[in-house]
Amino acid sequence: MSKFLTQSAEYMPLLLKGLWLTIAVTILALCLATVLGLVWALLRTSGIRALAAPTRVLVEFVRGIPILVILFYIYFVMPEIGIDLTAFQAGVIGLALTYSCYIGETFRAGIEAVDKGQVEAAKSIGMKRPLMMRRVVLPQAFRIVLPPYANNVVMLLKDSSQVSVISVAELTMQGKMLASSTFNNMTVFTLVALLYLCLTIPLNFVMRRVEIAMGKAP
Amino acid sequence: MIRFDDVHKSFGSHQVLKGVTAGIGKGEVVCLIGPSGSGKSTLLRCVNGLETYQSGRIAIDGQPVDAESSGIHDIRTRVSMVFQRFNLFPHRTALENVMEGPLYVLRQDAAEVRERAVALLTRVGLADKVNAYPGSLSGGQQQRVAIARALAMQPQAILFDEPTSALDPEMVGEVLQVMRALAEEHMTMLVVTHEIQFAREVADSVLFLDGGRIVEQGPAGEILRNPKHERTQDFLRRVTHPV
Ligand SMILES: Nc1ncnc2c1ncn2[C@@H]1O[C@H](COP(=O)(O)OP(=O)(O)OP(=O)(O)O)[C@@H](O)[C@H]1O
Ligand SMILES: [Mg+2]
Numbered sequence: 001m002s003k004f005l006t007q008s009a010e011y012m013p014l015l016l017k018g019l020w021l022t023i024a025v026t027i028l029a030l031c032l033a034t035v036l037g038l039v040w041a042l043l044r045t046s047g048i049r050a051l052a053a054p055t056r057v058l059v060e061f062v063r064g065i066p067i068l069v070i071l072f073y074i075y076f077v078m079p080e081i082g083i084d085l086t087a088f089q090a091g092v093i094g095l096a097l098t099y100s101c102y103i104g105e106t107f108r109a110g111i112e113a114v115d116k117g118q119v120e121a122a123k124s125i126g127m128k129r130p131l132m133m134r135r136v137v138l139p140q141a142f143r144i145v146l147p148p149y150a151n152n153v154v155m156l157l158k159d160s161s162q163v164s165v166i167s168v169a170e171l172t173m174q175g176k177m178l179a180s181s182t183f184n185n186m187t188v189f190t191l192v193a194l195l196y197l198c199l200t201i202p203l204n205f206v207m208r209r210v211e212i213a214m215g216k217a218p
Numbered sequence: 219m220i221r222f223d224d225v226h227k228s229f230g231s232h233q234v235l236k237g238v239t240a241g242i243g244k245g246e247v248v249c250l251i252g253p254s255g256s257g258k259s260t261l262l263r264c265v266n267g268l269e270t271y272q273s274g275r276i277a278i279d280g281q282p283v284d285a286e287s288s289g290i291h292d293i294r295t296r297v298s299m300v301f302q303r304f305n306l307f308p309h310r311t312a313l314e315n316v317m318e319g320p321l322y323v324l325r326q327d328a329a330e331v332r333e334r335a336v337a338l339l340t341r342v343g344l345a346d347k348v349n350a351y352p353g354s355l356s357g358g359q360q361q362r363v364a365i366a367r368a369l370a371m372q373p374q375a376i377l378f379d380e381p382t383s384a385l386d387p388e389m390v391g392e393v394l395q396v397m398r399a400l401a402e403e404h405m406t407m408l409v410v411t412h413e414i415q416f417a418r419e420v421a422d423s424v425l426f427l428d429g430g431r432i433v434e435q436g437p438a439g440e441i442l443r444n445p446k447h448e449r450t451q452d453f454l455r456r457v458t459h460p461v
Contacts, residue, residue: 115305118307120299121299121301123268124266124268124298124299126319126323127323131322135307136307
């Protein structure tokens with residue numbers, strides 16, 4: 001046990017560096033994915049075929065491709081068409097693109113779950129679509145969407161480990177490098193797992209509290 | 219003020235309105251009655267473009283209603299609607315519900331809108347519920363907020379689609395009372411209802427719709443007391459003496 005502790009103390013600085021990168025990748029990708037997801041959802045529920053159909057195709061495409069392949073594609077293929085990205089940038093973009101499609105579907109379901117009577121009431125006082133979305137539909141969809149969205153956030157956090165394949169030195173990558181240089185697989189990967197739990201458990205807790213608070217609000 | 223000329227409407231191959239012609243004058247209260255599925259709601263919803271119609275013409279003060287044109291938003295600010303299931307915005311208080319249209323659609327001055335909204339809620343007997351959320355109000359109270367919301371637009375006419383059908387019996391009276399007061403002030407109203415007693419007392423005229431056609435129309439007293447058409451007689455017998 002004391003050996004575990006001394007080794008931990010030794011490995012922690014590197015792992016914490018990885019942890020920070022994990023947090024950075026996750027937050028950046030999440031912000032981007034949320035904005036894009038909202039755009040996809042609004043396009044798909046716009047009732048305008050020319051907007052809804054291509055969005056649908058995009059979403060179906062991205063959801064049908066493994067994240068790893070998307071990451072490879074962005075990191076290795078983009079430079080061939082003249083877009084040079086750092087591994088970090090490619091990782092954020094790849095995660096954001098993938099998750100924008102998951103989150104977009106979540107948002108779309110939420111928007112569609114808002115009672116049709118609400119839409120009619122909004123129309124009946126003369127609201128045009130953008131105002132109706134902003135004042136009536138989205139605030140109600142937001143509540144419906146919160147639990148599945150929280151789930152997406154946790155999944156994204158865990159999937160951020162995938163960017164290690166394009167050599168972003170986040171937590172999983174740091175762990176792998178440490179393990180192969182020290183041969184202390186047990187200690188290293190236990191620490192890595194614990195560090196992930198340090199993020200996901202509080203995140204789940206916070207999300208649940210928010211949900212409860214929202215459920216109580218009118 | 220509202221005119222229907224030979225209005226036809228179908229959902230797919232199912233023909234719902236088969237040539238409706240009728241008119242509602244300014245300040246008139248017209249009750250639209252008829253059996254379930256006869257197309258009452260559909261006809262009403264065509265007036266403010268919540269439904270489209272295929273042929274014929276609906277016009278408000280001479281302006282044709284076209285649900286697909288951009289003019290529809292303007293028409294909706296002039297013709298309000300009260301729904302069977304209230305459709306209040308659950309995330310906003312009674313006051314906010316009433317203020318929503320004038321404030322965000324008509325972009326009127328906030329202080330004035332608030333003052334008028336409070337006055338309207340007071341008028342429908344809900345002065346003490348200004349800050350209540352719809353979820354904490356009874357059905358009758360919610361419907362009265364919905365009527366205040368419709369009035370806040372200062373409309374030229376209000377459409378009611380069975381405003382008391384979703385209410386517990388003891389709450390029907392309070393809503394009808396508010397509607398009666400509106401009628402006395404000569405608000406133009408088109409009311410789909412099964413409340414024959416209300417129609418008898420308040421309506422200027424009655425339209426009896428059956429199978430997508432107006433079978434009989436005329437002054438309320440006449441039609442409700444001495445219906446000429448057999449289908450109207452049948453219908454009235456059934457709603458006034460339910461089995
Ligand atoms: N959105 C829709 N799609 C397909 N059919 C519809 C739709 N709305 C209404 N209908 C059909 O049109 C007919 C008329 O419906 P409508 O709601 O106007 O009747 P109503 O007279 O209001 O009846 P009720 O008294 O039950 O409210 C019905 O047969 C109904 O099934
Ligand atoms: Mg109806």
